[in-house]
């Protein structure tokens with residue numbers, strides 16, 4: 001009898017929901033029992049804002065637990081992973097992606113265009129702040145923090161102080177709260193973060209049996225999409241903190257699957273807004289991402305990236 005596999009997870013509602021989803025999929029695919037091991041991170045203990053700590057603290061606590069053999073595998077929100085890999089660890093599976101789009105949750109069921117001028121919209125990422133400002137809707141866009149429930153309460157709770165918030169649809173869907181979304185935002189207006197809605201299932205590279213078992217959860221089109229989006233991010237990232245968005249769609253073409261990658265770099269005030277795209281085959285996902293990043297740099301993204309330091 002094999003001992004249960006230990007799946008390390010943070011204790012937040014979203015992390016637990018994602019971990020339970022993957023635990024069930026691993027059990028179904030392998031017949032192995034999976035037990036959740038809660039890892040308390042420096043980020044969970046601290047009251048400092050996540051923006052200052054960086055999501056890296058959550059990721060590194062799980063990675064330390066993997067390296068120390070306290071757990072066998074971990075599930076990350078892929079978009080929170082640094083673009084550089086981690087020595088000794090391997091992303092054994094990228095399960096099917098949730099809807100990667102961003103979502104608006106507004107009072108009185110409103111959509112973006114139904115919000116009155118001067119409406120106050122809260123959101124966390126610079127990428128979203130910049131794109132909301134680029135719409136020219138005369139919204140007052142303010143940075144907010146906290147977990148999904150905290151952010152939703154700023155619009156729907158008894159002490160609501162915002163007209164709307166923008167969050168990833170995927171997180172709300174996994175928490176069973178997609179029904180509270182008042183508009184799912186078209187990627188033409190709000191291009192998502194690279195890898196948004198995707199999960200990364202990580203284990204020790206040396207555990208070849210587990211690497212092989214977890215591969216049953218891998219979804220090739222999602223992996224190709226995420227590879228393209230993150231290649232773009234990694235190529236642009238050199239020393240910058242500018243808002244970068246990327247979204248790859250995989251569709252059936254005449255000669256097999258085709259990948260359609262869109263990328264955007266927007267100045268934080270929303271005034272300069274560069275959007276370009278490329279197509280190719282999923283096998284070339286990484287090259288397409290790098291090439292689109294080069295296109296964006298040629299079109300002036302470098303000055304945009306430089307000006308936001």
Ligand SMILES: NCc1[nH]cc(CCC(=O)O)c1CC(=O)O
Nearest residue numbers: 077079167168170171196197198
């Ligand atoms: N940075 C926070 C974060 N990391 C992952 C998700 C959930 C969506 C996903 O899995 O991409 C969220 C919340 C959000 O952006 O609204």
